[in-house]
Amino acid sequence: xxxxxxSAYEAFRGDVAAFLGSHWPPSRDADxxxxxxxxxxxxxxxxxxxxxxxxxxxxxxxxxDPLKARVIREEFARAGAPKxxxxxxxxxxxxxxxxxxxxxxxxxxxxxxxxxxxxWCQGYSEPGAGSDLASLRTRAVLEGDHWVITGQxxxxxxxxxxxxxxxxxxxxxxxPKHGGISYLLxxxxxxxxxxxxxxQMTGGREFNEVFLDGARTPADWIVGExxxxxxxxxxxxxxxxxxxxxxxxxxxxxxxxxxxxxxAERLGGPALRRDDVRQELARxxxxxxxxxxxxxRQMSMDLAGQDPGLIGVLNKLNGTQIGxxxxxxxxDLIGDAALSMPPTGRGxxxxxKWVNQIMGSLGVAIAGGASNIQRNVIAERGLGLPRDQGDRx
Amino acid sequence: MRFLLSDDQLDxxxxxxxxxxxxGDAGARRGAFESDSGFDPExxxxxxxxxxxxxxAPEDAGGLGLxxxxxxxxxxxxxxAGAPGPFLGHVLAIHAIALxxxxxxxxxxxxxxxxxxxxxxxxxxxxxxxxxxxxxxxRLVDGxxxxxxxxxxxxxxxxxxxxxxxxGFALVEHAAPGQALTPRDGADRTRRLTHxxxxxxxxxxxxxxxxxxxxxxxxxxxLLAADAFGGARRLLEMSTEYAKTREQxxxxxxxxxxxxxxxxxxxxxxEPARGLYWYAAHAYDRCSPDSPRVAALAKAHLADVYMxxxxxxxxxxxxIGYTWEYxxxxxxxxxxxxxxxxxxxxxxxxRAAQLSGW
Numbered sequence: 001x002x003x004x005x006x007s008a009y010e011a012f013r014g015d016v017a018a019f020l021g022s023h024w025p026p027s028r029d030a031d032x033x034x035x036x037x038x039x040x041x042x043x044x045x046x047x048x049x050x051x052x053x054x055x056x057x058x059x060x061x062x063x064x065d066p067l068k069a070r071v072i073r074e075e076f077a078r079a080g081a082p083k084x085x086x087x088x089x090x091x092x093x094x095x096x097x098x099x100x101x102x103x104x105x106x107x108x109x110x111x112x113x114x115x116x117x118x119x120w121c122q123g124y125s126e127p128g129a130g131s132d133l134a135s136l137r138t139r140a141v142l143e144g145d146h147w148v149i150t151g152q153x154x155x156x157x158x159x160x161x162x163x164x165x166x167x168x169x170x171x172x173x174x175x176p177k178h179g180g181i182s183y184l185l186x187x188x189x190x191x192x193x194x195x196x197x198x199x200q201m202t203g204g205r206e207f208n209e210v211f212l213d214g215a216r217t218p219a220d221w222i223v224g225e226x227x228x229x230x231x232x233x234x235x236x237x238x239x240x241x242x243x244x245x246x247x248x249x250x251x252x253x254x255x256x257x258x259x260x261x262x263x264a265e266r267l268g269g270p271a272l273r274r275d276d277v278r279q280e281l282a283r284x285x286x287x288x289x290x291x292x293x294x295x296x297r298q299m300s301m302d303l304a305g306q307d308p309g310l311i312g313v314l315n316k317l318n319g320t321q322i323g324x325x326x327x328x329x330x331x332d333l334i335g336d337a338a339l340s341m342p343p344t345g346r347g348x349x350x351x352x353k354w355v356n357q358i359m360g361s362l363g364v365a366i367a368g369g370a371s372n373i374q375r376n377v378i379a380e381r382g383l384g385l386p387r388d389q390g391d392r393x
Numbered sequence: 394m395r396f397l398l399s400d401d402q403l404d405x406x407x408x409x410x411x412x413x414x415x416x417g418d419a420g421a422r423r424g425a426f427e428s429d430s431g432f433d434p435e436x437x438x439x440x441x442x443x444x445x446x447x448x449x450a451p452e453d454a455g456g457l458g459l460x461x462x463x464x465x466x467x468x469x470x471x472x473x474a475g476a477p478g479p480f481l482g483h484v485l486a487i488h489a490i491a492l493x494x495x496x497x498x499x500x501x502x503x504x505x506x507x508x509x510x511x512x513x514x515x516x517x518x519x520x521x522x523x524x525x526x527x528x529x530x531x532r533l534v535d536g537x538x539x540x541x542x543x544x545x546x547x548x549x550x551x552x553x554x555x556x557x558x559x560x561g562f563a564l565v566e567h568a569a570p571g572q573a574l575t576p577r578d579g580a581d582r583t584r585r586l587t588h589x590x591x592x593x594x595x596x597x598x599x600x601x602x603x604x605x606x607x608x609x610x611x612x613x614x615x616l617l618a619a620d621a622f623g624g625a626r627r628l629l630e631m632s633t634e635y636a637k638t639r640e641q642x643x644x645x646x647x648x649x650x651x652x653x654x655x656x657x658x659x660x661x662x663x664e665p666a667r668g669l670y671w672y673a674a675h676a677y678d679r680c681s682p683d684s685p686r687v688a689a690l691a692k693a694h695l696a697d698v699y700m701x702x703x704x705x706x707x708x709x710x711x712x713i714g715y716t717w718e719y720x721x722x723x724x725x726x727x728x729x730x731x732x733x734x735x736x737x738x739x740x741x742x743x744r745a746a747q748l749s750g751w
Contacts, residue, residue, distance in 0.1 A: 001402075001462065001675050002395050009394075067394060258751070272751050275743070281751065282742035286669060286694035289687070293668030296396040304397060314661050321661065378660055379653035383633045386648040 003296065009067050016075040019046055024081040036082040037115060048072050049084050050114055051240060053094065058111030066299055069240040087158065089113040089120030093166050096183070099235035100224045105185070109164075121159040121188070123167030123210065124233070126152055131373050133168070134178045134230060138212060140169035142219060147171075147184060149192070149215045159195045159208035162188050172227045183229035185221040192216060202342055202359045241302060246319045247288075247295040250326075253357070254288045257281070257326055257333075260354070264333040271333055280329050287322045313382040317374040323361040330354040396671070398466070405459075406466040409445050413474035422583065425477030426723055431585035432550060437478050441509020445480070450487050454503035460678035461488070461612055465619035465670065472623030472731075475723050477583035479512055481616060482546030486513025489555040489609045493562050493601030502553055502564075511552035516542035516565075516589055517610060517735065519557075524736050526557060526606040531591065533563045538571075538596035544586040544734065548574055556591070561601030562609075569595050581730035583723060608677075611685050613735055614692035615677055618670040621699035621731040624724050625663045628706035631721060632656060635710055652709065659705050662698050670695055686748040693738035693745070696731050703728035 005013075023042055026035035043049045044060045051069065053059020062068075076083050084090060094113055097106050112118045129136040138151025149169055159165070165186045172180035188195075192215035198207040224232040261281060264271040271277045295315070298308045331338045337351035342359060365371050379385045398406070421436040440446070449464040450456025457463070464484050471480055487506050490498055490513070505511035518524050519531065520543055531540025538556060548554050554565045565572070571594035577586045633656055636647030646652055673691035676684040703725040707714040714721045732738070 001397065001399075001671070003675070005394050261751075278746040278751055279739060279742050282690060282693065282745045282749075283697075285745070285749075286690045287665075289672065289690065290665040290667075290669035290694065293396065293672040294665040295668075296394070297668055297671070300395050300397040303395070306397075310660060310664050314657075314664060317657070317661050318665050372654065375654040375657035376650065378657035379647075382660060383629075383656055385633065385636060385653055385656065386645055388648070388650070 005067060005071070009071055012068055013071045013075060016048065016072055017079075019043070019048070020075060020079040020081055024079050039082055040084075040115070043081075044114075048076075053098065053110065053114065057098075057106055058114045064240050066240045066243075066302060069242070070244060070299075073242070073245070085114065085116050087120070088122040088166075089118070092122060093120050096166070096223060096232060096235045100183075100232045102220070102223075105221075105223065109185070118163045119158065119161055121156050121162035121165045121208075121210075123153040123156060123165045123186070125155045127154055131370065134181065136168055136170060136181065138167070138169045139173070140171050140182065140184060142171075145219045146216045147219060147221070149184070149186065149212045149217065151212050153210040153212070155198070156195075156208045156210045157206050159188070159210050160197060164188055165210070166223075168229050168233055171229075175227055178230045179227050181229035181233075182226050183223045183232040184217055185223065186215060186217045190215060200363070202356065202363075203344065243298045243302060243315075244292075244295045246315060247291045250291060250319055250322050251288055253323075253326055254284060257284070257330055260330060260333050260351070264335070264351075266333075277329070277333070280325075284322065284325050284329065287318075287325065291318055291322060310378075310382045314374070314378050316369065317371055317378065320361070320365045320371055320374075323357070323364055327354075327358045327361040331358050396668075402463060402466060405448070405463060406470050408443055409440075409467045410470035410473060412439060412443055413471050413476040417474040417476055422475045422477055422723060423720065426582040430550075431582055432478055432547065436476070438509065440476070440478070440480070446483055446487070446509045447507030449484055449491070450503055450507035451491055451499075454491075454499065454507050456487070456503070456507040460674070461615055462671070462674040462678055464488075465615055465674040468616045468619040469623035469670075472620035472727065473627045475583060475624070475627070475720070475727060479514060479547040479550060479584075481584065481613070481620070482514030482551070483512055484616070485515045485609060485613055486551075486553065486555045488612050489515060489562055489601075489606075490564075490599075492609060493599045493605045494564075495600050498564060498597070498599060505552070512547070512550050513553050513555065514546050514548055514551040515609070515613075516545040516548065516554050516556040517613070518543045522736065522740070524740070525610055526561070526603050529557045529559055531556060531558045531563075533558045533560070533596055533598055536595060536597070538563055538565060538591040538594040540591050542589045542591075544577065545574075545589050546587075547585055548572075548587050548589055549576075554589075555599075556596065557606060560598075561603065561606045562599040563596040564599060565591070565594055565596045571595070579730075581726040583727060584730055607685070610735070611677060611688040614688040614741070615670065615673045617731050617734060618673060618688075618691040618695035621695035621728070622663070622667055622670050624727050624731070625666070625695075625699045625702040628702050628721070628724050628728075629656070629659050629663050631724075632659065632706045632709040639711075655705060655709060659702050663702055666695055666698050686745050689741040689745040689748065692735070693741035696728075697738045699728040700732045 023039055047060040047062045050059035051062040055061045094110055126136050140147045140149045165188055167184050167186050168181050169184055170180050171182040192213050194211040196209045197205045198209055199205055261272045261277055266274050294311055298311050301308045334351035334354050340352040340355055342355040343352045380387055416436050421433045425431050425433045445467050447456035448459050448467055452458035490502050506513045520541055552567050556563045556565055571592045573590040575588045579586045636652055637645050639646050669691050673687045676687050707721055710721055713719050
């Protein structure tokens with residue numbers, strides 16, 4: 001059992017830090033967007049970003065090394081330097097195209113997606129198809145050399161900014177549920193598409209409803225074959241899976257919570273001196289440490305090519321539960337600041353910013369598979385209990 | 394970085410688990426539970442013959458010379474199997490003598506304890522929840538011990554008892570006069586407890602420092618956490634197995650989402666806690682400055698997780714889980730032991746808070 005990275009990785013850390021020292025931050029009069037793009041390009045050339053992606057598609061094509069990936073994440077975070085772009089284009093579409101896309105699709109879409117020149121949204125959920133996604137009803141019919149798409153998508157993050165959508169549609173209405181779905185690519189800038197924002201309970205507006213009324217896309221903008229869309233959508237790349245990131249984020253939040261308890265007043269004295277606050281903080285810290293060291297264990301299993309087993313399916317629910325605990329204690333500690341809406345704008349200060357966690361922890365609980373769905377997955381895949389009567393895949 | 398067990402560590406744990414499971418399920422666990430003494434000599438001798446007693450004993454004393462992590466892996470396996478007997482007190486006595494004893498004391502006791510030829514135990518807690526060396530009031534004056542200790546594991550069987558005193562530790566031999574031993578009607582009948590009063594009892598001083606004595610108590614907390622993880626894991630598996638085989642309404646009850654979610658919630662509590670107890674043992678072996686704090690957090694957390702898992706497991710079994718005949722109650726009571734022995738979770742959380750400078 002060894003928690004040290006070892007001298008080779010510490011030397012690598014020195015290389016990354018030296019690169020960052022000479023490339024970030026940019027000079028103060030530089031255009032921020034352009035500076036970030038130039039920085040990312042230099043980082044790709046050094047092999048620090050987009051490591052799983054072949055060079056011919058704009059990646060740096062490095063052998064999988066989760067420890068190097070971790071060092072890079074840590075050093076980039078320390079320097080506040082731009083990381084790989086986030087969002088459904090980089091995290092979902094690019095791996096799907098690498099796994100299942102046609103060559104022309106990879107050449108046309110991957111590099112500009114990595115550079116942020118084109119933005120994607122994900123067309124999966126529908127009003128009647130949430131957890132039961134495979135019951136989706138948006139139809140696509142091939143008319144000549146184009147697909148014609150009619151239906152509605154929901155919870156579509158950044159649809160109002162997106163250039164393209166990757167979308168699951170029903171193309172084989174007579175086929176069984178999962179076998180009737182295809183995975184298409186679609187230009188968002190066309191008359192058959194209407195995007196309407198959905199305001200969240202936080203006041204934010206990242207979600208949308210997307211109405212498709214005869215939207216068109218060329219016949220060959222399909223990924224995989226007709227009727228294979230369900231499997232195509234589940235393509236993931238096992239390159240340098242970030243098993244530690246979730247635990248690190250939770251830990252950062254926990255240390256902020258300790259600082260909050262240090263500064264907050266309770267009944268005329270520091271909150272941190274109160275028994276109930278100390279007890280709850282210590283309780284939460286044990287959960288945070290448990291998550292950290294099980295993520296190290298899981299990462300070590302990945303490195304050793306072992307199946308992580310049960311822990312692999314319960315990370316999300318575990319992180320969600322800790323987030324709830326942190327939200328609950330913070331809500332008590334901030335007193336009447338908890339009567340506020342979350343502050344808007346970057347760099348918000350004051351106790352009100354904890355309202356983001358009070359509400360946002362619920363977003364985490366729901367997005368990407370709500371907690372009750374996670375419990376089904378843990379019970380069925382993790383513990384081997386009988387599957388539900390439904391026909392979930 | 395490799396936060397995984399080595400093949401040797403896995404083999405060691407599997408050997409202890411296989412032995413304890415096979416013998417335990419064949420009757421050793423239930424037999425000891427129902428017996429007057431809570432001790433199964435044959436089971437114990439087999440465990441010692443495997444080398445489980447000497448895992449943490451120095452090699453020159455015939456032990457394996459391994460760290461607390463390896464002892465904890467064995468404790469986890471025994472917790473999983475619900476193994477009866479004086480293991481916890483025995484390995485802590487070895488640890489205390491190895492850490493705090495004189496050369497002569499080590500030479501006299503460690504070889505016999507490592508092989509299981511002799512049995513050892515520790516007497517730590519005192520009435521009024523005086524749980525740590527700084528609070529101990531038992532005194533050794535001119536070779537005579539006076540004081541009162543609570544919840545000593547199997548002192549009636551022990552050839553030697555390591556007793557916590559104001560300046561560290563003292564050794565008391567089995568036949569020493571002036572000992573009054575009063576067994577407790579303990580809930581956990583696989584690990585029997587006795588209150589001990591010493592009055593002018595001949596005892597031998599150990600050259601222990603307060604810091605070394607503190608470390609022995611921390612080691613006990615880590616071993617309790619390890620036992621708790623093993624037991625909680627077993628209860629999760631028992632409950633899952635029951636859900637797969639018990640049929641109602643024309644099929645296994647494990648197909649019902651209500652039960653699935655309860656079992657999933659148990660899994661989310663239990664499985665990540667492994668990382669915490671591993672780290673607590675690892676930090677202890679490396680003498681990390683964080684070790685006392687993490688030992689306290691691990692004991693508090695694992696004890697709570699075990700107890701809550703045991704409650705959920707009994708409920709998940711329905712009526713059968715509440716009977717004396719069914720073994721779930723044995724683990725429930727082992728969870729009660731791990732919860733309260735050497736201090737309930739809230740005490741350890743407060744200690745961790747103090748050690749954090751909160």
